[in-house]
Amino acid sequence: MRLPAWLAQHLAALRAVAVFTIVLGLAYPLFMVAVAQIPGLSGNADGSLVSKDGKTVGSSIIGQSFTDADGNPLKQYFQSRPSAAGDGYDPTATSASNLGPESVVDTLPDPSVQDDEGKQSLLTQVCQRSKAIGELEGVDGSRPYCTAGGVGAVLAVFHQNGSTGPVTRAVSLNEACPATPFIQSYQGVTVECAKPGEDYAMGVVTPIRGTAPDKPAIPADAVTASGSGLDPHISVAYARLQVNRVAGARNMSAADVQKLVDEHTTGRALGFMGEPAVNVLELNLALDRAA
Structure with missing residues:
Protein backbone atom coordinates (compact mmCIF):
# COMPACT_ATOMS: atom_id res chain seq x y z
CA MET A 1 0.00 0.00 0.00
CA ARG A 2 1.46 3.29 -1.11
CA LEU A 3 1.44 6.00 1.55
CA PRO A 4 0.11 9.46 0.72
CA ALA A 5 2.88 11.86 -0.31
CA TRP A 6 2.31 14.19 2.66
CA LEU A 7 2.56 11.29 5.14
CA ALA A 8 5.71 9.90 3.50
CA GLN A 9 7.33 13.33 3.72
CA HIS A 10 6.50 13.67 7.42
CA LEU A 11 7.84 10.18 8.18
CA ALA A 12 11.07 10.98 6.32
CA ALA A 13 11.43 14.18 8.34
CA LEU A 14 10.87 12.30 11.61
CA ARG A 15 13.50 9.71 10.65
CA ALA A 16 15.97 12.50 9.87
CA VAL A 17 15.28 14.17 13.22
CA ALA A 18 15.80 10.86 15.02
CA VAL A 19 19.08 10.13 13.20
CA PHE A 20 20.53 13.61 13.76
CA THR A 21 19.42 13.56 17.42
CA ILE A 22 21.28 10.30 18.01
CA VAL A 23 24.38 11.30 16.03
CA LEU A 24 24.74 14.96 17.01
CA GLY A 25 22.87 15.00 20.33
CA LEU A 26 24.26 11.79 21.86
CA ALA A 27 27.07 10.10 19.93
CA TYR A 28 29.12 13.23 19.12
CA PRO A 29 28.97 14.76 22.66
CA LEU A 30 29.86 11.40 24.23
CA PHE A 31 32.74 11.02 21.77
CA MET A 32 34.09 14.49 22.69
CA VAL A 33 33.79 13.67 26.41
CA ALA A 34 35.80 10.48 25.81
CA VAL A 35 38.47 12.37 23.86
CA ALA A 36 38.67 14.97 26.64
CA GLN A 37 39.61 12.24 29.12
CA ILE A 38 42.76 11.31 27.21
CA PRO A 39 45.83 11.85 29.45
CA GLY A 40 47.15 15.34 28.89
CA LEU A 41 43.71 16.73 28.02
CA SER A 42 41.64 15.65 31.03
CA GLY A 43 42.93 18.42 33.30
CA ASN A 44 41.76 21.21 31.01
CA ALA A 45 38.49 19.43 30.26
CA ASP A 46 37.70 19.09 33.96
CA SER A 97 32.37 46.22 31.24
CA ASN A 98 31.65 47.38 27.65
CA LEU A 99 33.02 50.81 28.60
CA GLY A 100 35.36 52.44 26.10
CA PRO A 101 37.85 55.31 25.95
CA GLU A 102 35.05 57.87 25.66
CA SER A 103 33.57 56.83 29.03
CA VAL A 104 34.93 59.75 31.07
CA VAL A 105 31.85 61.29 32.71
CA ASP A 106 30.26 59.75 35.81
CA THR A 107 26.56 59.60 36.55
CA LEU A 108 26.55 61.19 39.98
CA PRO A 109 24.32 59.70 42.70
CA ASP A 110 21.10 61.63 43.26
CA PRO A 111 20.79 62.42 46.99
CA SER A 112 17.00 62.65 46.63
CA VAL A 113 16.82 59.00 45.51
CA GLN A 114 17.34 56.39 48.22
CA ASP A 115 20.29 54.03 47.67
CA ASP A 116 21.22 55.71 44.38
CA GLU A 117 24.93 55.01 43.89
CA GLY A 118 25.24 56.57 40.47
CA LYS A 119 27.51 55.03 37.83
CA GLN A 120 31.23 55.45 37.46
CA SER A 121 32.83 56.04 34.10
CA LEU A 122 35.72 53.86 32.95
CA LEU A 123 38.08 56.77 33.59
CA THR A 124 36.99 57.12 37.22
CA GLN A 125 37.20 53.35 37.76
CA VAL A 126 40.79 53.41 36.49
CA CYS A 127 41.66 56.47 38.60
CA GLN A 128 40.13 54.96 41.73
CA ARG A 129 41.89 51.63 41.29
CA SER A 130 45.23 53.29 40.58
CA LYS A 131 44.96 55.43 43.70
CA ALA A 132 44.06 52.43 45.87
CA ILE A 133 46.90 50.29 44.49
CA GLY A 134 49.35 53.14 44.94
CA GLU A 135 48.40 53.36 48.62
CA LEU A 136 48.61 49.57 49.03
CA GLU A 137 52.01 49.24 47.37
CA GLY A 138 53.50 52.49 48.65
CA VAL A 139 54.08 54.01 45.21
CA ASP A 140 52.78 56.97 43.25
CA GLY A 141 49.28 56.02 42.09
CA SER A 142 48.68 59.15 40.02
CA ARG A 143 47.69 58.88 36.36
CA PRO A 144 47.04 61.39 33.57
CA TYR A 145 43.48 62.75 33.58
CA CYS A 146 42.89 61.66 37.19
CA THR A 147 42.31 63.89 40.21
CA ALA A 148 44.21 63.44 43.47
CA GLY A 149 40.96 62.14 44.93
CA GLY A 150 40.79 59.28 42.44
CA VAL A 151 38.12 60.36 39.94
CA GLY A 152 38.29 61.45 36.32
CA ALA A 153 39.62 64.99 35.93
CA VAL A 154 36.98 66.18 33.48
CA LEU A 155 35.40 69.61 33.03
CA ALA A 156 32.27 70.77 31.27
CA VAL A 157 33.46 73.98 29.65
CA PHE A 158 30.87 76.51 28.52
CA HIS A 159 31.83 79.02 25.84
CA GLN A 160 30.23 82.31 24.97
CA ASN A 161 29.34 81.10 21.49
CA GLY A 162 28.42 77.50 22.25
CA SER A 163 31.60 75.57 21.50
CA THR A 164 33.80 78.56 20.66
CA GLY A 165 34.66 81.91 22.09
CA PRO A 166 35.67 82.94 25.61
CA VAL A 167 34.99 80.51 28.47
CA THR A 168 32.08 81.63 30.61
CA ARG A 169 31.73 78.68 32.98
CA ALA A 170 33.56 75.48 33.97
CA VAL A 171 32.21 72.56 36.03
CA SER A 172 34.14 69.55 37.39
CA LEU A 173 31.74 66.87 36.17
CA ASN A 174 32.92 64.01 38.39
CA GLU A 175 33.11 65.92 41.69
CA ALA A 176 29.71 66.36 43.31
CA CYS A 177 29.03 69.37 45.51
CA PRO A 178 30.09 70.28 48.13
CA ALA A 179 33.45 68.85 46.97
CA THR A 180 36.28 71.25 46.21
CA PRO A 181 37.15 70.97 42.48
CA PHE A 182 40.57 69.54 41.62
CA ILE A 183 41.59 72.86 40.01
CA GLN A 184 40.52 76.31 41.11
CA SER A 185 40.17 77.93 37.70
CA TYR A 186 40.19 77.20 33.99
CA GLN A 187 41.13 79.94 31.52
CA GLY A 188 40.37 82.59 34.10
CA VAL A 189 36.99 81.17 35.16
CA THR A 190 36.41 79.66 38.61
CA VAL A 191 35.70 75.93 38.41
CA GLU A 192 32.48 74.78 40.09
CA CYS A 193 31.59 71.42 41.63
CA ALA A 194 28.85 69.44 39.91
CA LYS A 195 25.27 69.46 41.19
CA PRO A 196 23.61 66.04 40.81
CA GLY A 197 20.70 66.17 38.40
CA GLU A 198 21.79 69.40 36.71
CA ASP A 199 22.15 69.29 32.93
CA TYR A 200 25.64 70.13 31.69
CA ALA A 201 25.11 68.83 28.16
CA MET A 202 25.74 72.24 26.62
CA GLY A 203 29.29 72.26 27.99
CA VAL A 204 32.25 70.88 26.07
CA VAL A 205 33.60 67.79 27.85
CA THR A 206 37.27 68.58 28.48
CA PRO A 207 39.62 66.09 30.21
CA ILE A 208 42.50 67.73 32.07
CA ARG A 209 45.77 65.85 31.89
CA GLY A 210 47.34 67.15 35.11
CA THR A 211 50.94 66.64 36.22
CA ALA A 212 51.04 62.85 36.48
CA PRO A 213 54.00 61.11 34.81
CA ASP A 214 53.66 59.88 31.23
CA LYS A 215 54.37 56.32 32.39
CA PRO A 216 52.38 55.63 35.60
CA ALA A 217 53.90 53.42 38.29
CA ILE A 218 50.74 51.25 38.23
CA PRO A 219 50.60 48.98 35.12
CA ALA A 220 47.53 49.09 32.90
CA ASP A 221 46.44 45.52 33.67
CA ALA A 222 46.23 46.39 37.38
CA VAL A 223 43.46 48.93 36.75
CA THR A 224 41.54 47.42 33.83
Whole structure:
Protein backbone atom coordinates (compact mmCIF):
# COMPACT_ATOMS: atom_id res chain seq x y z
CA MET A 1 0.00 0.00 0.00
CA ARG A 2 1.46 3.29 -1.11
CA LEU A 3 1.44 6.00 1.55
CA PRO A 4 0.11 9.46 0.72
CA ALA A 5 2.88 11.86 -0.31
CA TRP A 6 2.31 14.19 2.66
CA LEU A 7 2.56 11.29 5.14
CA ALA A 8 5.71 9.90 3.50
CA GLN A 9 7.33 13.33 3.72
CA HIS A 10 6.50 13.67 7.42
CA LEU A 11 7.84 10.18 8.18
CA ALA A 12 11.07 10.98 6.32
CA ALA A 13 11.43 14.18 8.34
CA LEU A 14 10.87 12.30 11.61
CA ARG A 15 13.50 9.71 10.65
CA ALA A 16 15.97 12.50 9.87
CA VAL A 17 15.28 14.17 13.22
CA ALA A 18 15.80 10.86 15.02
CA VAL A 19 19.08 10.13 13.20
CA PHE A 20 20.53 13.61 13.76
CA THR A 21 19.42 13.56 17.42
CA ILE A 22 21.28 10.30 18.01
CA VAL A 23 24.38 11.30 16.03
CA LEU A 24 24.74 14.96 17.01
CA GLY A 25 22.87 15.00 20.33
CA LEU A 26 24.26 11.79 21.86
CA ALA A 27 27.07 10.10 19.93
CA TYR A 28 29.12 13.23 19.12
CA PRO A 29 28.97 14.76 22.66
CA LEU A 30 29.86 11.40 24.23
CA PHE A 31 32.74 11.02 21.77
CA MET A 32 34.09 14.49 22.69
CA VAL A 33 33.79 13.67 26.41
CA ALA A 34 35.80 10.48 25.81
CA VAL A 35 38.47 12.37 23.86
CA ALA A 36 38.67 14.97 26.64
CA GLN A 37 39.61 12.24 29.12
CA ILE A 38 42.76 11.31 27.21
CA PRO A 39 45.83 11.85 29.45
CA GLY A 40 47.15 15.34 28.89
CA LEU A 41 43.71 16.73 28.02
CA SER A 42 41.64 15.65 31.03
CA GLY A 43 42.93 18.42 33.30
CA ASN A 44 41.76 21.21 31.01
CA ALA A 45 38.49 19.43 30.26
CA ASP A 46 37.70 19.09 33.96
CA GLY A 47 38.30 22.80 34.60
CA SER A 48 42.03 22.79 35.41
CA LEU A 49 41.15 22.60 39.09
CA VAL A 50 43.89 23.26 41.62
CA SER A 51 43.92 21.53 45.02
CA LYS A 52 45.65 22.27 48.30
CA ASP A 53 45.71 19.72 51.13
CA GLY A 54 43.08 17.69 49.29
CA LYS A 55 40.72 20.65 48.91
CA THR A 56 39.93 22.43 45.65
CA VAL A 57 41.01 26.05 45.98
CA GLY A 58 40.46 27.34 42.45
CA SER A 59 41.26 26.90 38.80
CA SER A 60 44.48 27.72 36.99
CA ILE A 61 42.49 29.14 34.06
CA ILE A 62 39.98 31.27 36.01
CA GLY A 63 41.02 34.25 38.11
CA GLN A 64 39.86 34.87 41.64
CA SER A 65 40.08 37.46 44.41
CA PHE A 66 42.52 37.33 47.32
CA THR A 67 40.67 39.57 49.75
CA ASP A 68 39.17 39.44 53.24
CA ALA A 69 35.46 39.35 54.09
CA ASP A 70 35.23 43.13 53.59
CA GLY A 71 36.87 43.02 50.17
CA ASN A 72 40.22 44.40 51.36
CA PRO A 73 43.35 42.96 49.71
CA LEU A 74 45.20 40.35 51.76
CA LYS A 75 48.71 41.79 51.96
CA GLN A 76 50.39 38.38 52.08
CA TYR A 77 49.03 37.46 48.65
CA PHE A 78 49.57 38.77 45.15
CA GLN A 79 46.45 40.48 43.83
CA SER A 80 44.67 39.66 40.57
CA ARG A 81 43.56 42.17 37.97
CA PRO A 82 40.01 43.58 38.20
CA SER A 83 37.04 41.60 36.88
CA ALA A 84 33.73 42.71 35.36
CA ALA A 85 32.29 39.17 35.24
CA GLY A 86 29.27 39.16 37.52
CA ASP A 87 30.41 39.97 41.04
CA GLY A 88 33.94 39.15 39.92
CA TYR A 89 35.47 36.14 38.13
CA ASP A 90 32.06 34.50 37.71
CA PRO A 91 32.44 31.94 34.86
CA THR A 92 28.66 31.87 34.39
CA ALA A 93 28.63 35.63 33.72
CA THR A 94 31.86 36.12 31.80
CA SER A 95 31.87 39.58 30.23
CA ALA A 96 33.65 42.89 29.94
CA SER A 97 32.37 46.22 31.24
CA ASN A 98 31.65 47.38 27.65
CA LEU A 99 33.02 50.81 28.60
CA GLY A 100 35.36 52.44 26.10
CA PRO A 101 37.85 55.31 25.95
CA GLU A 102 35.05 57.87 25.66
CA SER A 103 33.57 56.83 29.03
CA VAL A 104 34.93 59.75 31.07
CA VAL A 105 31.85 61.29 32.71
CA ASP A 106 30.26 59.75 35.81
CA THR A 107 26.56 59.60 36.55
CA LEU A 108 26.55 61.19 39.98
CA PRO A 109 24.32 59.70 42.70
CA ASP A 110 21.10 61.63 43.26
CA PRO A 111 20.79 62.42 46.99
CA SER A 112 17.00 62.65 46.63
CA VAL A 113 16.82 59.00 45.51
CA GLN A 114 17.34 56.39 48.22
CA ASP A 115 20.29 54.03 47.67
CA ASP A 116 21.22 55.71 44.38
CA GLU A 117 24.93 55.01 43.89
CA GLY A 118 25.24 56.57 40.47
CA LYS A 119 27.51 55.03 37.83
CA GLN A 120 31.23 55.45 37.46
CA SER A 121 32.83 56.04 34.10
CA LEU A 122 35.72 53.86 32.95
CA LEU A 123 38.08 56.77 33.59
CA THR A 124 36.99 57.12 37.22
CA GLN A 125 37.20 53.35 37.76
CA VAL A 126 40.79 53.41 36.49
CA CYS A 127 41.66 56.47 38.60
CA GLN A 128 40.13 54.96 41.73
CA ARG A 129 41.89 51.63 41.29
CA SER A 130 45.23 53.29 40.58
CA LYS A 131 44.96 55.43 43.70
CA ALA A 132 44.06 52.43 45.87
CA ILE A 133 46.90 50.29 44.49
CA GLY A 134 49.35 53.14 44.94
CA GLU A 135 48.40 53.36 48.62
CA LEU A 136 48.61 49.57 49.03
CA GLU A 137 52.01 49.24 47.37
CA GLY A 138 53.50 52.49 48.65
CA VAL A 139 54.08 54.01 45.21
CA ASP A 140 52.78 56.97 43.25
CA GLY A 141 49.28 56.02 42.09
CA SER A 142 48.68 59.15 40.02
CA ARG A 143 47.69 58.88 36.36
CA PRO A 144 47.04 61.39 33.57
CA TYR A 145 43.48 62.75 33.58
CA CYS A 146 42.89 61.66 37.19
CA THR A 147 42.31 63.89 40.21
CA ALA A 148 44.21 63.44 43.47
CA GLY A 149 40.96 62.14 44.93
CA GLY A 150 40.79 59.28 42.44
CA VAL A 151 38.12 60.36 39.94
CA GLY A 152 38.29 61.45 36.32
CA ALA A 153 39.62 64.99 35.93
CA VAL A 154 36.98 66.18 33.48
CA LEU A 155 35.40 69.61 33.03
CA ALA A 156 32.27 70.77 31.27
CA VAL A 157 33.46 73.98 29.65
CA PHE A 158 30.87 76.51 28.52
CA HIS A 159 31.83 79.02 25.84
CA GLN A 160 30.23 82.31 24.97
CA ASN A 161 29.34 81.10 21.49
CA GLY A 162 28.42 77.50 22.25
CA SER A 163 31.60 75.57 21.50
CA THR A 164 33.80 78.56 20.66
CA GLY A 165 34.66 81.91 22.09
CA PRO A 166 35.67 82.94 25.61
CA VAL A 167 34.99 80.51 28.47
CA THR A 168 32.08 81.63 30.61
CA ARG A 169 31.73 78.68 32.98
CA ALA A 170 33.56 75.48 33.97
CA VAL A 171 32.21 72.56 36.03
CA SER A 172 34.14 69.55 37.39
CA LEU A 173 31.74 66.87 36.17
CA ASN A 174 32.92 64.01 38.39
CA GLU A 175 33.11 65.92 41.69
CA ALA A 176 29.71 66.36 43.31
CA CYS A 177 29.03 69.37 45.51
CA PRO A 178 30.09 70.28 48.13
CA ALA A 179 33.45 68.85 46.97
CA THR A 180 36.28 71.25 46.21
CA PRO A 181 37.15 70.97 42.48
CA PHE A 182 40.57 69.54 41.62
CA ILE A 183 41.59 72.86 40.01
CA GLN A 184 40.52 76.31 41.11
CA SER A 185 40.17 77.93 37.70
CA TYR A 186 40.19 77.20 33.99
CA GLN A 187 41.13 79.94 31.52
CA GLY A 188 40.37 82.59 34.10
CA VAL A 189 36.99 81.17 35.16
CA THR A 190 36.41 79.66 38.61
CA VAL A 191 35.70 75.93 38.41
CA GLU A 192 32.48 74.78 40.09
CA CYS A 193 31.59 71.42 41.63
CA ALA A 194 28.85 69.44 39.91
CA LYS A 195 25.27 69.46 41.19
CA PRO A 196 23.61 66.04 40.81
CA GLY A 197 20.70 66.17 38.40
CA GLU A 198 21.79 69.40 36.71
CA ASP A 199 22.15 69.29 32.93
CA TYR A 200 25.64 70.13 31.69
CA ALA A 201 25.11 68.83 28.16
CA MET A 202 25.74 72.24 26.62
CA GLY A 203 29.29 72.26 27.99
CA VAL A 204 32.25 70.88 26.07
CA VAL A 205 33.60 67.79 27.85
CA THR A 206 37.27 68.58 28.48
CA PRO A 207 39.62 66.09 30.21
CA ILE A 208 42.50 67.73 32.07
CA ARG A 209 45.77 65.85 31.89
CA GLY A 210 47.34 67.15 35.11
CA THR A 211 50.94 66.64 36.22
CA ALA A 212 51.04 62.85 36.48
CA PRO A 213 54.00 61.11 34.81
CA ASP A 214 53.66 59.88 31.23
CA LYS A 215 54.37 56.32 32.39
CA PRO A 216 52.38 55.63 35.60
CA ALA A 217 53.90 53.42 38.29
CA ILE A 218 50.74 51.25 38.23
CA PRO A 219 50.60 48.98 35.12
CA ALA A 220 47.53 49.09 32.90
CA ASP A 221 46.44 45.52 33.67
CA ALA A 222 46.23 46.39 37.38
CA VAL A 223 43.46 48.93 36.75
CA THR A 224 41.54 47.42 33.83
CA ALA A 225 39.56 44.19 33.53
CA SER A 226 40.21 41.62 30.82
CA GLY A 227 37.72 41.03 28.03
CA SER A 228 36.42 37.84 29.68
CA GLY A 229 36.71 39.05 33.27
CA LEU A 230 38.26 35.66 34.07
CA ASP A 231 41.96 36.23 33.30
CA PRO A 232 44.02 34.30 35.90
CA HIS A 233 47.23 36.09 34.94
CA ILE A 234 48.82 39.45 35.64
CA SER A 235 51.68 41.14 33.85
CA VAL A 236 55.25 40.69 35.04
CA ALA A 237 55.34 44.42 35.82
CA TYR A 238 52.31 44.17 38.12
CA ALA A 239 53.79 41.13 39.86
CA ARG A 240 57.08 42.93 40.46
CA LEU A 241 55.21 45.91 41.87
CA GLN A 242 53.73 43.65 44.57
CA VAL A 243 56.94 41.85 45.58
CA ASN A 244 58.00 44.15 48.43
CA ARG A 245 54.55 44.22 50.01
CA VAL A 246 54.16 40.43 49.92
CA ALA A 247 57.70 39.90 51.18
CA GLY A 248 57.12 42.24 54.11
CA ALA A 249 53.80 40.62 55.04
CA ARG A 250 55.40 37.15 55.03
CA ASN A 251 58.74 38.09 56.60
CA MET A 252 60.51 36.84 53.49
CA SER A 253 63.25 38.50 51.50
CA ALA A 254 62.23 40.33 48.36
CA ALA A 255 64.77 38.23 46.45
CA ASP A 256 63.06 34.98 47.50
CA VAL A 257 59.63 36.29 46.51
CA GLN A 258 60.99 37.56 43.19
CA LYS A 259 62.49 34.12 42.55
CA LEU A 260 59.02 32.57 42.92
CA VAL A 261 57.60 35.19 40.55
CA ASP A 262 60.24 34.26 37.96
CA GLU A 263 59.46 30.55 38.38
CA HIS A 264 55.77 31.15 37.73
CA THR A 265 56.21 33.46 34.76
CA THR A 266 55.10 31.97 31.44
CA GLY A 267 56.41 33.16 28.09
CA ARG A 268 54.55 34.35 25.03
CA ALA A 269 52.05 31.90 23.51
CA LEU A 270 53.76 29.99 20.67
CA GLY A 271 56.78 32.18 21.32
CA PHE A 272 55.41 35.34 19.72
CA MET A 273 51.81 36.04 20.81
CA GLY A 274 50.97 38.22 23.79
CA GLU A 275 53.31 39.06 26.65
CA PRO A 276 54.92 37.04 29.48
CA ALA A 277 52.46 36.64 32.37
CA VAL A 278 52.22 35.34 35.93
CA ASN A 279 49.49 32.96 37.13
CA VAL A 280 48.33 34.52 40.40
CA LEU A 281 46.77 31.45 42.05
CA GLU A 282 49.74 29.20 41.33
CA LEU A 283 52.15 31.88 42.59
CA ASN A 284 50.19 32.37 45.82
CA LEU A 285 50.09 28.61 46.44
CA ALA A 286 53.85 28.49 45.92
CA LEU A 287 54.21 31.24 48.51
CA ASP A 288 52.16 29.22 51.00
CA ARG A 289 54.33 26.17 50.39
CA ALA A 290 57.49 28.22 50.86
CA ALA A 291 56.18 29.53 54.16
